[in-house]
Amino acid sequence: MTHILVIAEHAGGKLNPATAKCVTCASQISDATVDVAVFAAQADALAAEAAQIAGVNRVLKIEDAANAEPLAALLAPQVVSLAQKYSHVFGPSTTFGKDLMPRVAALLGVGQLSDIMAVEASHRFRRPIYAGNAIITVEAPADRKVVATVRTASFQAAGGAGSAPIEAVDVTAELPSHTRFISRSAAATGRPDLQTAARVVSGGRALGSAENFKVIYSLADKLGAPVGASRAAVDAGYAANDLQVGQTGKIISPELYIAVGISGAIQHLTGIKDARTIVAINKDAEAPIFEVADIGLVGDLFAILPELEKALG
Amino acid sequence: MSKILVGLKRVVDYNVRVRVKPDGSGVVTEGVKMSINPFDEIALEEALRIKEKGGASEVIVASIGPAETQQQLRTGLAMGADRAILVQSEQALEPLSAARVFLKLIEKESPQIVLLGKQGIDDDNNQTGQMLAALWNRPQATFASKIELDGTLARVTREVDAGLETIEVDLPAVLTTDLRLNEPRYVKLPEIMKAKKKPLETLALGDLGVDVAAQFKTLNYAPPPSRQKGIMVKDVPELLATLKQKGLVQ
Secondary structure, three states: OEEEEEEOOEEOOEEOOHHHHHHHHHHOOOOEEEEEEEEEOOOHHHHHHHHOOOOEEEEEEEEOHHHOOOOHHHHHHHHHHHHOOOOEEEEEOOHHHHHHHHHHHHHHOOOEEEEEOEEEEOOEEEEEEHHHOEEEEEEOOOOOOEEEEEOHHHOOOOOOOOOOOEEEOOOOOOOOOOEEEEEEEEOOOOOOOOOOOOEEEEEOHHHOOOOOOHHHHHHHHHHOOOEEEOHHHHHOOOOOHHHEEOOOOEOOOOOEEEEEOOOOOHHHHOOOOOOOEEEEEEOOOOOOHHHHOOEEEEOOHHHHHHHHHHHOO | OOEEEEEOOEEEOOOOOOOEOOOOOOEOOOOOOEEEOHHHHHHHHHHHHHHHOOOOOEEEEEEEEOHHHHHHHHHHHHHOOOEEEEEEOOOOOOHHHHHHHHHHHHHHHOOOEEEEEOOOOOOOOOOHHHHHHHHHOOOEEEEEEEEEEEOOEEEEEEEEOOEEEEEEEEOOEEEEEOHHHOOOOOOOHHHHHHHOOOOEEEEEHHHHOOOOOOOOEEEEEEOOOOOOOOEEEOOHHHHHHHHHHOOOOO
């Protein structure tokens, strides 16, 4: 039997959909029982939410004031203490999971697999390297725990029809005091989340200024979409860092991705390859973005966007 | 005064389009330009700025790799590092092994800060800094976009999915860099000449007494699935018609 522990990610009293995607990934391993661990200061509502994820066997609730903020240095020893009963420990390949899971793995004395994009067997997975320019099949040792992050863009969120039992768990772990949370500045955009939205509109360097970037927001509003940006646009200060899509930013998989004034560097393309339909609008017909676009339109974005917005009614 | 230890990884240059070998045994690296991992270059730049502001007395760059890695370390010295350590290894190490090697260097040098890039752009693992912090039993502040030192602690602003997060860590600590921490300086020719005289120590991996056995087996390398060839539309009405036909807009 394979026993998998999924570490839930949450913020603002809600589970991150990445959690249900990790459950999907874990459930693809045959014979697996999948438990979800919720670390929080107050975990009742979160645990109830996790219990509804289809395929979950059991929800472990670890309530501690120290878990109010997701600090890897504090969470890792608690995860390690739970991990003893499991063959696999999965977390999402978000900044939360990327921060936490390697620390967990090192404490357990095992390597870690990053960005699982496909499950081949209980100890065999596929993952991207070189910004997605190569996909490797990796085998983990059968006699050790598998600690991994799950590339959330590769998996659909498990449904919400489950009713798993919830269990409050006390963990015995010494928590360090050397790491302290100070603050978080979240851009409260009122828009859907970039990583889960069905439609995304992104802008690149060709926008030319933060002021001009407003045309991207305007089209996004029309479509009920969040806004993304290329690294060039973020570096130039046209858009905030949390909008960056690509190898080192967010990896997304919307139904519709509209890339506006983005040339299409490899590092950006790796973040959008899982989009169902990619639309590229760029004045340079030779831009590499057109090599991956499903629908391309060559022209001046400052003329095209207002026209498109108007046509959308 | 305190030391900063910076990790520099030798990787295929950022601008190279990496290709998988036809037999699936790896990626083509022969004759390909190699460079310092861009995130590590940012780590070194930050270390140099800290030293220039009086926050450290020495910046040491260290790498694990074949003899040719001296090129990247010399570049690091030309940027301004004081000395370099090469742990010579023909085999590529997994992040846990690399972290164990760096722990040895920490024991040798007792740095106040270890600065690493958040990920290598070759394996895209994003693990070594976190693992090192765990093995060292010290704090980690990953994906840093701003680092402020305040006596025995560091306040680090981190790039997280939700925006920016600030945490405070006691030193010594491991910090890993994100893209917008700084813009690395260009190396000037006189610095390259000067760098040739700076100390570069070579250690044999085998002499460190570290378990570096690989845990994972890579069975196959494959190119990514290619997307179906798209279509070009001539104007907005045609774009809209295509999107409607696909049911993507109302």
